[in-house]
Amino acid sequence: MYLTCAARVKFRRIKMYLADPNADSIIKAIGPEGIPSESLLLILLAEKSRAEIPGLIRELNKNQINFCGGIFPGVIHGDKHYDEGAVLVVLPALENPFLIRGLDTHKFVLPDFGRKIKRSPRRKSTAIILVDAWTPCISLFLSEIYNQLGDSFRYFGGGAGSLKFKSKPCIFTTDGQFRNAALVIFTTLKSTLGVRHGWERLTGPIVANDTRNHIISELNWARALDVYRDSVESHSGKKITAKNFPQVSMEYPFGIYKEGNEDVVRDPIAVNKKGELICVGEVPENTALYVLHGEKETLLEAAGQAARDCMKRKRKEITCCLVADCVSRSLFLGDEFHEELEIVRNVLQPCIPHGILSIGEIASHGEAYLEFFNKTIVVGVFHG
């Protein structure tokens, strides 16, 4: 499938999805002219194609192609999702992508974006952020980005990595592969975003009175697992153990209250020996949480609404559509996940959505605050 990128720079036909994303196929897809100057090739790689990375980096550097990307549990192309292959996106860039490393401690240092971005951004240009989903300081990182840039940019992105809960190098640039890192790509494209999840409150509120970043130690002053189990078991009809925890908890995430918006979802994906719940993304201490539950219908409805939210602009102005859909939604919906993608595609057509199955999603929530979401679909429509 080919997509016409109607960017302000020179546009060329580029194959967006490659089933076999090796260096040759990518170079062939780009064509002999390469990518336009002041553009960047964003490579969204599915995890099963991880092995291609070293060769890719080497060969693309040899061919002087400016690229960067991330490794995700899956990629989306239209109404399909794949656990191998790659989605290629050519973006007009304000500056070379910024790689921020050391996100495993609070001592990471952000570049001075204001000084480094030599070209003046247009109002509401978009910053695409890819981050190692398993790094502990995601919220702090996003807070620092927002502190520097505020709402001068729209933000769109997601968490990269493996579903095996192990931190592996999942961010790559012309300089190599990295873990505990993030990519910030400033594109000249404007965007309109839709952020929805469709998970609804089941029980609560419960106070997360003792937390450490993304680990909940106590809920309602008791061991976190015990309180969670009490909240969930009766509804799920399943006895929760450490072994089946991921399968059960997939249907019962937490929601953090956010005034005027849907709760921000926090997905407990594992439990440790102490009975502490491990989530994707930080849970602030003393936060009131709700146990959420979703049905297929509510999720699909949310996905459609997200797509509709970002279709406020006239269609002829759309350059491309990107989707960051949480991999846990695909796991939850299973074989019916394609329906979600179909709904999104139908709303966005004739624009074909491309994107990632991510571990956590990044988006400006409305006009304000930059959040890290779980179990959410973020749809972004990009304008030239």
Place this chain on the structure above:
Amino acid sequence: MSSMVDNNDFKKTIGDILLLYELSLAIGRSLDLKANCAGFLKAVMARKNLAFAAVWIKNKYLPGVESEKGASLVYAHPDYRIRETTLSLNHPLFRSLRSKNFISLSSSDIGYKKVITEKRIRTGTFALFSLDNIGVLKLFSSTRQERFGKKELSQLARVISQFTVSLKGCFAYQKSRWEIADRHRAEEKLRQERDFSRSLLQASPTFFVAISAEGQTLMMNEMMLKTLGYTRGEVLGTNYLKTFVTKPDRERIALVFKRMAKLHKPSTDDNPVLTKDGRERLLEWHNMPMFKKNGEFDFFFGIGIDITERRRMEEELIKAGKLESLGIMAGGIAHDFNNILTGILGNISLARMEMDPKEIVIDRLREAEKATLRAKNLTQQLLTFSRGGTPVKKNTLITEFLPEVIDFALSGSNVTCKLVIPNNLWLVAADIGQISQVIDNLIINAIQAMPEGGTITVEAVNVTAGDSVHIPLKKGKYVKLSVSDHGIGIKEEHLTKVFDPFFTTKQKGSGLGLTSAYSILKNHDGVITVDSQLYQGTTFSVYLPASPGVIRKKGKVKKREFIPRTGKILIIDDEEVVRDVAGRFVKHIGYQPELAGGGKEGIALYETALKKGCPYDAVILDLTMPGGMGGKEAAKQIHARDRGAKIVASSGYSNDPIMSNFKKFGFDGALAKPYQITELSEVLEKVIGGKKFTK
């Protein structure tokens, strides 16, 4: 329906409570101002979906801010929106809250734009909260178009009042940290100053001491410790007056201290301090009383300058000055004496010449002449002492004059002398008169050391310095002359002082004899030493450099005679008795004398004689004619009129450089007063040569 509404209200209330619960617990999680604000306000922004939050504090509540006027931005998130960081208290942001705890303004409100102090804010809604009158909390939502509700503002105000308390805690903490840091800095500065002062004190060549009100030694610097011979441990805590001040000075110094403490005034004083071994060092003290902050006396601080050596040198200079004055006086006396002796000796000589040799009185005249000659020697000593006297050296054998000198010194005493002289004694180049003076002094001292009588041994021997002789002499050959007695001897502590001017242990002694001897030997490039054992005797040894020269063979002593001559001699002298004697001598020789009482008169006579075509054959010119033209000037004037003039210098200062080197000064001869007729005749003979007197 109503139950649903109730249920919704209930859920809302629960939600509000939990929000406030979370926000309350987010307050005061750090004493650091920025971290405290971030912890609370980020939670507010996240839950309330806000785009911006800022905290403004009035400067007078901010520790460390120089200007107390206005207010400063102490926290904002995101930084991206910051535009203003300081505001006047008249700014609408503060004025809008003067009588209120909180207020909300939306973009449709009149006052909305006035409170905007940020970048890129157009539409939206502000919620402003007074922070207990110390500042303002500003919250902004870009998505709300309506004002914040009163209930919501009220709820937030409650937690914000707790937040304000936490801010005050941060300020107090910050202030105390700064005060601690300031104190540390001040302490460090003080420590550095103290270390510097201590180093200065210790390294200083000046004495520093601190004494408590009770008189105990509190501190003594390194210089003082070292000079006095103590260690620090030995002095600290000691009674200063008893340990370091001499007994006669203790009471006086104690009074000085009392006066200083009472009058609050510093004092200066010279007083000696005692060293550990009992010696004294003289110090010039500058003392000051030190007081505590409350005005109470604390301790005395003394700065001392060791003036021991300086005082000694001053005393030496005074002595030297006295010596010089004495020398000048002695020189003057000697000069006048020589003039008088010229008269006495001259008249005695004339009397002897005019009398019949068989006359009994001739013997008396002869003795009188001898006595006069001894008097001449005495004035010679005085002159030697006064000026040191450049010796007029001649190659001589000591043995030639030694017996006479010894006899003369021994005459009238109950002491005998044993003389030990080898046959091969080396010559010495010596001023016989000066060396005779030295020997004379040594003999007299030896006699005085043996009041009951005894034998003095005078021994001469050849020695070579550097061999068995260990005395400070240049390498070479010397004649050593020793004068030994077996008298009372000299105390050991006096041995180093015997050659000092005015040092004497005798009741009637000038203390100048050995000083003069020392000076004479030094001028001869020799040395005099002393060796003594108490109650056993003393030996003085004189070392004179040996001379490689030869002595003129002594043949018959040519009797000095005058040779009768003819011619005119001009005698210029301000002393009438000298003019008279000289004139008679000249006449007796056969010349025709003419006399002048001063330089001008002499020149006038010379000029007249020149004009008349019968110039003088010679001029005998006194060098020292005070009050008028001096001899040198007169000679110059005469030579200016007559280049061939023959001028003989005559002087009572026999050690005048002109006398020892007259040719250099343009004279033709020298005649030391007092002189005899034969000396005069010889000089004139040499100067004029010439015409014999023919009867």
